[in-house]
Amino acid sequence: MPKRVSRPKQDQFEKSLRGTLAYNIRLFRFENGISQEELAFRCELDRTYISAVERCIWNVSLGNIEKISDALKVEPWQLLVPPKELG
């Protein structure tokens, strides 16, 4: 039974570029209905790496932004646009 993927909570949003990236990855994962494990698998990255990115721990490289956006079927720049609903 696959784990349910939940929408990121707005009060978890960290207002920074890392926070924007983290929030957007979680939002697009939710929209694609895929877990961190599945995203990691599609990106050929480690699940713990994806988890750390979503917790704003890593200074992600352009190459990994591209891998993640490919896996989420969005354009790389879309991952850096501050979420509208959070102002």
Added chain:
Amino acid sequence: MPKRVSRPKQDQFEKSLRGTLAYNIRLFRFENGISQEELAFRCELDRTYISAVERCIWNVSLGNIEKISDALKVEPWQLLVPPKELG
């Protein structure tokens, strides 16, 4: 006498995410009328690093994308949008 900043040539555009970043940095440098040296100074990065980024050599980190976008007075995501004029 400051060096003239030239508009990036379209035939120098490398079609990749690094190429998009490189092209946009050069385009916004041109629009701001600032040299690589001046951009590097504003970012507190080395001039040779900026030069390498513009030649698609580096896998730039999110932190440096932010520094560069701040210095160019654009939003970070704008540096990753493929230039319209190049399709």
